[in-house]
Amino acid sequence: MKCEDGTMEVGSIEITPFKRQSPSNKAQTYRLVVKRKPKKDRQIDLITQDIYDYRAIITNDFDLDTKGVAAFYNQRGNMERQFDILKNDFGWNNMPFSSLNKNLVFLYFTAICRNLYNKIIQHFSKTNRYLKPTYRMKKFIFRFIILPAKWIKQSRQLKLRIYSYNHYQT
Template identity: 50%
Template sequence: MTNNREMTDLEVINFYNDRGNSERLFDEMNNDFLWKKMPFSFLQENTVFLIMMGICRNLYHFLTEHTSKKLDFIKPNFRLKKFIFRFMAVPAKWIKSGRQWVLKLFTSKDYHPLLE
């Protein structure tokens, strides 16, 4: 609901959808990239922290976009925790076989398309 009489119905809907996108972005930054609790006591240090976490978020989204094109079990809209548990937390063991070390992954997922 709004009291703005100059906007059309479609403009009002788009405005509130943009607001929802902003709320979703802040939710992601608060919960995934530690914006909920500032780690430092001074404003300058916290400003640098916020900027660095914003850069980390952009790199994370680039990484998920890239890996989701090659692996079918990764989606580009995964949150950070889900990505870590689905992609990075894989039991593995280094095995020496024929005078060379081989990494044995204990998973049924196929990670080979990333190497191509």
């Protein structure tokens, strides 16, 4: 399997956890899928003495091959992250209305706002070096919207002085 910075190695074994606690014929067999990929910084881990990040999946799906299971759970994790963004950045945690139809409109509208936000941030990240397309809403707001600034008069002109570590042209 390919990942961002090299290949991801995937392996699996069958395990039967809790054999001692379960009755003799009721123990269920699971599949343990372990993925590893090289760390971005290539730093050796003190405990494992290698340069890999490990992820593990326990599943009872024996139909898919090992790479198929890893791809399925990667896609599932990606969808969970998308819902996390919608819940925390776009207000899906607290529904504003008591009516289901009104809340459905709210969900559709905020999903459209999220798509617009992604397009806008992708567009402006190409021209602004301080902006990355992976920024979440809160980071974007604190880096670009909520900035201390004041108008100063300099040589009979009003200029906006932005107080930030980033040097913006005003």
